Amino acid sequence: MSILYLDIGNSHIKLAQKKGIKWEIIYKASNGTSNNLSDVIKEHSDTELVVISSVREDVLQKLMQALHFIDVKVLTNTLLDRDSLDYKTPETLGVDRFLTCYGALSATDNDVICIDAGTACTVDWMTNEGIYRGGVIMPGLKLFHKAIDNEFPELPSVDFRIPGNWPGKTTAESVQWGTGGSFVMAIEGFIRKYMEHIEFEADLFITGGDSLYLTENLQSSLRMHHRPHLLFDGMEMFWKDQENIT
Secondary structure (H helix, E strand, O other): OEEEEEEEOOOEEEEEEEEOOEEEEEEEEEOOOOOOHHHHHHHOOOEEEEEEEEOOHHHHHHHHHHOOOOEEEEOOHHHOOHHHEOOOOHHHOOHHHHHHHHHHHHHOOOEEEEEEEOOEEEEEEEOOOOOEEEEEEEEOHHHHHHHHHHHOOOOOOOOOOOOOOOOOOOHHHHHHHHHHHHHHHHHHHHHHHHHOOOOOOEEEEEEOOOHHHHHHHOOOOOEEEEOOOHHHHHHHHHHHHHHHHO
């Protein structure tokens, strides 16, 4: 069966297909400009199924109407085995957080700490036995900068670079520490806190739009994996497991 995988994120949608062992992004658009998604799918005439992960119910409903011509399977938190969730409100858990960790497990025998650095940034923990332990949701890197630009117009706009010196010796450097520096140091703090609770070893996985930035700036003793398409790995693994169950 030929399958396409659709990720509906907070700001963008991405459609991917597996080519060998690699993912190919065949369509990407903002959530408000996805009118030609149906045409792209129709161009892949051998496609029999579209598997979807979504954090935006409004966008999902619009796309479901547009995809009436093809079989669609939406991965939701209702499909998650409750025994695999150490989470008090599973009905509110974004399935993308679980799937990202699920995809990481295929690359290690250790626990995984997964950072998805997008519009929102999540930092989640899953044990090597596949138990999702919970995590953190925080503003993404761009929102740190947007908050400064919107609320403090008298301060200079700065790029994402973190100054090499500490502390900031100019107002621009001070803002850079307060934006990119705060973002990176908060995540480093969360990683250290996780390691207080992880009994053995853990691997660190980084994905999302700002994943390369984090890979270049994070300071961690954990083995680090930069995996831009980690969610798609998790979607594929989870869907295959669901097929085996049924």
